[in-house]
Amino acid sequence: MNTQSNAIPESPLESQVIAPPAVISATRRMYWSVRRELWESRSIYIAPLAVAALFLFGFLIRTIHLPDKMRAALALNPVQQHEFIEQPYNFAALLIMGTTFIVAVFYCLDALHGERRDRSILFWKSLPVSDRTVVLSKASIPLLVLPLLTFAVTVATQLIMLLLSTAVLLGSGLSVATLWTQLPLFPMSLMLLYHLVAIHALWYAPIYGWLMLVSGWARRAAFLWAALPLLTIGVVEKIAFNTSHFGAMLEYRLSGGPEGAAFTAGSMSMDPLTQLNPGHFLISPGMWIGLAVAAAFLAAAVRLRRYQGPI
């Protein structure tokens, strides 16, 4: 077909030839959509890394006194020794987890609001990426990316802490045996991963879903729109029925549900894995209801994005 020398307007058949059917898989579109989120919201990885770096800086200063403290700790019984040694490692994990939770909340509130505010939604919608792919890629940040990132950063931080302590102890001629035997780094990491997946991803899913829905709906002040209705329901319930079931439900959700109690009360001590009950958690109605609610919120956010333009 010599379209080059043919001055006659092409027939529809020929014009189909110039556009070969190219296919881009759904996974690839999803991959690029998630990367896009990481380009836009760099706080996703900068915040936990910065907190980890700050913590390590503080920890480094603290290691000056480590040999003295270690000598004192050797006189303690094994349980106290264990607590003394483990404490800063747990603190590091809590700090980084707390940071990424805050990052997740603010990310969700801006996820579907920012693109409408800066009008870039018109650019994103000009590309063949469905609303569902966009919303799911955004939801994957708090549900998948942030928990895994938290895990990686925390484990890396804890390893650096261990290496620093080892170097300092060896430098001052002390044995590292107590440190290494009393620090169950592998079970701790396993428990951290379980905690992140169970609480931060699965249990908190409806929280992220709600925040994303509000961010797709609110024209401004997404944070207020996310918080005020919940507060109103609580107040109305209190006035009308003099009960506070709604508030209790929210508190239960935020505190981490059945598993959260184990973590806060036991604060990850001694034999953490024995306290966990993954089987019980997986069949708890609270988790499944939460996931269903999260799915409903996200489905609503997808539907909403179809109708939404710039604000």
Place this chain on the structure above:
Amino acid sequence: MACIEARGLRKAFGTTIALDGINLRVEEGRILGLIGPNGAGKTTALNAILGLTPYQGELEVLGRDPWTEREELMRDVCFIADVAVLPRWIRVSQALDYVAGVHPRFDRAKAEGFLTKTTISRASRVRELSKGTVTQLHLALVMAIDAKLLVLDEPTLGLDILYRKQFYDSLLNDYFDRSRTIVVTTHQVEEVQHVLTDVMFINHGRIVFDCSMEELESRYLEVTAHPERIAAARALKPMHERQVFGRNILLFDAVDRQQLAALGDVRTPSIADLFVAVMGVQAGQAQGAAR
């Protein structure tokens, strides 16, 4: 097959009717200018065509329903909504990576080729670029997509005259061929006049004028009448009459050129003059109907 076909396209926002039963047909390979005053329904019509807004009535774009098949449609349709929609945080290299990652018809080498003709650096963020260069970047991205329909909504809004001219030149020279269709809305009518193959005027949600440029040139004539011939000219029922520097300029629809040449200097009217005339006729009819 028509590229765009609408029958009885309606859209209302509350009590405001944005599109009042539009019928239109755009054939493949045309460059259509959709021209109308602010609030006439241009952007709503484009949004319906692009599947950005639900509508009533029938609408087919490249044989698809834009609202229910938007994702599939966007593989063959490109649009530039206006100059300010590229996200400000994105780097030029990231924009290229992303579009290449999600668009099956994007030719990255072509986009890079367009960009080398500009001063845009790959490492810059959009927020660091001037308005004109952001448009160049957007155009480079869009022109590298092998789309069948390109929709431009006020693409040159707020740009200086050099960039505006450059924009339409590269669109015609580097992008357009007869298998593509372009729909453009703009207020800078003079600049697109030589670009268009068809023109439509839209007002109060209705298409009030629909004409190809060839037809426009053969049908409509503008006469700068000799002062003593004004009465004779008016007898031929001009659509519109205006005064420029004390001379009367009359616009005629389907009046013989020879006949008009006797009355004064004859030329093809600009789209802008025709627009004013058509809108004037519209207003007159509306007043007549009100009485």
